[in-house]
Amino acid sequence: MRIYFTFEPRPDLRDPLVAEFPHVDFIFETGLSIDELQRADVLVTYGEDLNNENMNYATNLKWIFVASAGIEKMPAQAIMERNILVSNVRGIHKTPMAESMLAHILAIKRALPWIYEQQKKSEWSKKAKQSELRDSTALILGLGAIGSEVGRLLQAFGVTTIGCNRSGKEAAYMDNMVCFDQLMEALPKADIVISVLPKTDETTHLLKLEHFKVMKSNAIFMNFGRGNLVEEDTLNQAIQAGEFGYAVLDVFEQEPLAADHPLWSLPNVIVSPHISSHSSRYVERSLEIFKPSLEKWLRGEKDLDNVMDLSRGY
Amino acid sequence: MRIYFTFEPRPDLRDPLVAEFPHVDFIFETGLSIDELQRADVLVTYGEDLNNENMNYATNLKWIFVASAGIEKMPAQAIMERNILVSNVRGIHKTPMAESMLAHILAIKRALPWIYEQQKKSEWSKKAKQSELRDSTALILGLGAIGSEVGRLLQAFGVTTIGCNRSGKEAAYMDNMVCFDQLMEALPKADIVISVLPKTDETTHLLKLEHFKVMKSNAIFMNFGRGNLVEEDTLNQAIQAGEFGYAVLDVFEQEPLAADHPLWSLPNVIVSPHISSHSSRYVERSLEIFKPSLEKWLRGEKDLDNVMDLSRGY
Numbered sequence: 001m002r003i004y005f006t007f008e009p010r011p012d013l014r015d016p017l018v019a020e021f022p023h024v025d026f027i028f029e030t031g032l033s034i035d036e037l038q039r040a041d042v043l044v045t046y047g048e049d050l051n052n053e054n055m056n057y058a059t060n061l062k063w064i065f066v067a068s069a070g071i072e073k074m075p076a077q078a079i080m081e082r083n084i085l086v087s088n089v090r091g092i093h094k095t096p097m098a099e100s101m102l103a104h105i106l107a108i109k110r111a112l113p114w115i116y117e118q119q120k121k122s123e124w125s126k127k128a129k130q131s132e133l134r135d136s137t138a139l140i141l142g143l144g145a146i147g148s149e150v151g152r153l154l155q156a157f158g159v160t161t162i163g164c165n166r167s168g169k170e171a172a173y174m175d176n177m178v179c180f181d182q183l184m185e186a187l188p189k190a191d192i193v194i195s196v197l198p199k200t201d202e203t204t205h206l207l208k209l210e211h212f213k214v215m216k217s218n219a220i221f222m223n224f225g226r227g228n229l230v231e232e233d234t235l236n237q238a239i240q241a242g243e244f245g246y247a248v249l250d251v252f253e254q255e256p257l258a259a260d261h262p263l264w265s266l267p268n269v270i271v272s273p274h275i276s277s278h279s280s281r282y283v284e285r286s287l288e289i290f291k292p293s294l295e296k297w298l299r300g301e302k303d304l305d306n307v308m309d310l311s312r313g314y
Numbered sequence: 315m316r317i318y319f320t321f322e323p324r325p326d327l328r329d330p331l332v333a334e335f336p337h338v339d340f341i342f343e344t345g346l347s348i349d350e351l352q353r354a355d356v357l358v359t360y361g362e363d364l365n366n367e368n369m370n371y372a373t374n375l376k377w378i379f380v381a382s383a384g385i386e387k388m389p390a391q392a393i394m395e396r397n398i399l400v401s402n403v404r405g406i407h408k409t410p411m412a413e414s415m416l417a418h419i420l421a422i423k424r425a426l427p428w429i430y431e432q433q434k435k436s437e438w439s440k441k442a443k444q445s446e447l448r449d450s451t452a453l454i455l456g457l458g459a460i461g462s463e464v465g466r467l468l469q470a471f472g473v474t475t476i477g478c479n480r481s482g483k484e485a486a487y488m489d490n491m492v493c494f495d496q497l498m499e500a501l502p503k504a505d506i507v508i509s510v511l512p513k514t515d516e517t518t519h520l521l522k523l524e525h526f527k528v529m530k531s532n533a534i535f536m537n538f539g540r541g542n543l544v545e546e547d548t549l550n551q552a553i554q555a556g557e558f559g560y561a562v563l564d565v566f567e568q569e570p571l572a573a574d575h576p577l578w579s580l581p582n583v584i585v586s587p588h589i590s591s592h593s594s595r596y597v598e599r600s601l602e603i604f605k606p607s608l609e610k611w612l613r614g615e616k617d618l619d620n621v622m623d624l625s626r627g628y
Contacts (some may be wrong), residue, residue, distance in 0.1 A: 095448050096424070099471070103420035110410075110417040115586050116427060122578040124570035124587045131594045134409050156470035157413070256438035264436040272429050273438045280445045 004040035091145035100276035134158035139190035142197035143171035199226035212238035218245035318354035405459035414590035448472035453504035456511035457485035513540035526552035532559035
C-alpha cells in the first residue's frame with residue numbers, strides 16, 4: 001500500500017506516523033508529481049493540486065484524504081467517475097476559526113485597535129470607546145462544526161445566539177433558530193451577524209442590500225464562510241452608507257482582494273486575508289483525524305469519518 | 315435623607331432612580347463641594363475626591379457608596395474615625411476586565427496586530443504567525459470576582475487554569491491551586507500568567523527577576539491588577555532579555571506611564587492605559603448594585619452588599 005502525501009509534515013509529526021504503520025509505504029513530497037500519483041493507492045493532499053487532467057493518471061487511487069475543509073477547487077466529476085472515496089478534515093477549522101472570530105469581536109468591543117494606535121504615539125489617554133460583549137445577541141448563519149463552536153463560546157460570554165440555516169431545525173449552542181426565509185425578521189435583533197456558510201448555489205448572494213438595511217446601525221457583520229455570500233459592491237455600498245457598524249471579512253468574492261479595493265481603507269472594515277483557519281497545529285490535527293481512518297482502511301472498512309458527497313459540494 | 319452624588323449619571327439612568335425613591339433628596343454634582351458634603355447623609359462617589367481635609371466637614375455622613383473597586387486613595391483613617399460605613403461595587407469590573415483580557419490574549423494568538431498592519435499596506439499576505447489558545451495553561455494570581463471570571467472564560471476555551479493566592483485554598487474555575495510560596499514551581503507550566511492582585515504590602519514587588527526567568531520563553535505575562543506587583547525596571551529588563559514572550563500591561567508602578575518610558579516602544583509589549591475596566595455600562599451597573607443597598611439602608615439595615623474593611627485595604 002502506497003500512501004502519497006503532496007505536502008511534508010514536520011519530522012516530529014511524520015516520524016511517529018511512519019512508525020505507527022510499518023506495512024505502509026509513505027511517500028512525502030512538496031507538490032504533486034504525475035509519476036507518484038500513478039502509483040498511489042491513497043492520496044493525502046490539501047486538495048488544490050488536483051485537476052481533471054492529472055486525475056487521468058490516478059489509476060490506482062481508491063481514497064483521497066483532503067487535509068482541508070473546502071473542496072470547491074477539486075475536480076468532482078473526474079473523482080466521482082473513478083469511484084474514489086474522498087474524506088476530509090471537517091471540524092478541524094473550528095478551534096482556530098472560532099478563536100479568530102472571538103478575537104475580532106472582543107478586539108472591537110474592547111477598543112484594541114485604538115489602544116494599539118495610542119501606544120504608537122506613546123500617548124496615555126483613557127478616552128477609549130469600549131463596550132461589552134455580554135448581553136449582546138449574535139445571529140449565526142451556518143451551523144456546522146464552526147458555527148456551533150462560535151455559538152458555544154459566545155454563550156460563555158453571555159451572548160444570546162440565534163442560529164440560521166436552510167431548515168431552521170435546532171442546532172447545538174443556539175438559543176433560538178430561524179431559517180433563511182426569516183432572515184429579514186432576525187437581522188434587526190442582532191448586534192453581531194456571523195456567516196460561516198459554505199459556497200453553494202443557495203448561499204450565493206444570499207445577503208442583499210435590503211438585509212444590511214435592517215441591521216442595527218452598530219452591528220458587527222463578519223463573513224468567515226465564503227465570499228459568494230454577498231456582492232462586494234453591495235457590501236461596500238452598505239458599509240459606506242452606515243447601514244451597519246463594522247465589517248470583519250476573512251473571505252471575499254475575488255481573492256486576493258485587489259490592492260486598490262476600497263474595502264482595504266475603510267475605517268470600520270477589518271480585512272483578514274482568509275487566514276482565520278490557520279494554525280501552527282493544523283497538520284498535527286489533520287494527522288489525528290487521518291490515523292483512525294487509515295486504521296479502518298487497512299482493515300478493509302470504508303465507513304471513514306467525514307466522507308464527502310462531491311455531488312452536493314460538501 | 316440627602317444622598318449626594320459627586321458625579322452625574324445620564325438622565326436615562328438618573329431619572330428612574332429618583333422616581334424609585336421619592337422620599338430621598340438626591341443631589342447630583344460633577345465634583346465635590348464642601349457645602350453639600352456637610353449636608354449629606356449618604357455619599358455616592360468614585361472615591362478619588364475624598365481626603366483627610368474634606369472629611370472634617372462630613373459631619374452628617376453615615377454611608378459612603380464607592381462606585382469603584384479600589385480604595386487605595388481614600389482617607390481610610392479619617393473615615394474609620396467617623397464610623398462611616400463604606401461599601402463598593404465589588405465585582406462590577408469582572409465583565410469588562412475579563413473581556414479585555416480575553417481580547418488581548420486572543421488578539422496575540424490570532425495575530426490581530428499583524429493583520430491590522432498588513433491592512434494598512436493593502437497587502438494580502440497569509441504569513442501570519444498564528445497559534446491557538448486551546449490546550450494552553452494559564453496561571454492566575456488573585457482569585458476574587460475578576461480572577462474567577464477570567465478563569466471561567468479561559469476554561470471555556472479549553473485552557474487549564476492554575477489559581478494562585480495567599481492560602482492556596484480552592485477557588486472557582488481553577489483546575490489547580492497553588493499558594494504564593496509555590497510560584498517558582500507553577501510559573502514554568504504557564505503559557506499565560508495573569509495578575510489581578512490588589513495592592514497590599516504582600517503583593518508589592520511579589521514578582522522578581524527570578525520569577526520571569528523561569529517563565530516559558532513564549533509566555534504572555536499580563537498585569538491587570540496593580541502596578542506595585544513588579545518593579546518596572548525588573549519587568550523592562552526581563553522582557554528585553556527575552557525571559558518571556560509578551561507583556562500586556564494595564565497597570566504601572568507610575569501612572570500615567572511617562573511618555574519616554576521604554577515600555578511604550580517594545581514590539582512585544584502592549585500598553586493599555588489602565589482602561590480594561592472601563593465600559594459604557596459602568597454607571598448602569600453601579601446603580602444596579604446601589605439600589606438594593608439603598609432599600610436596605612432606608613429600612614435601617616446595615617448589612618449592605620460589599621461592605622469594605624478599610625483597615626485591611628479591600
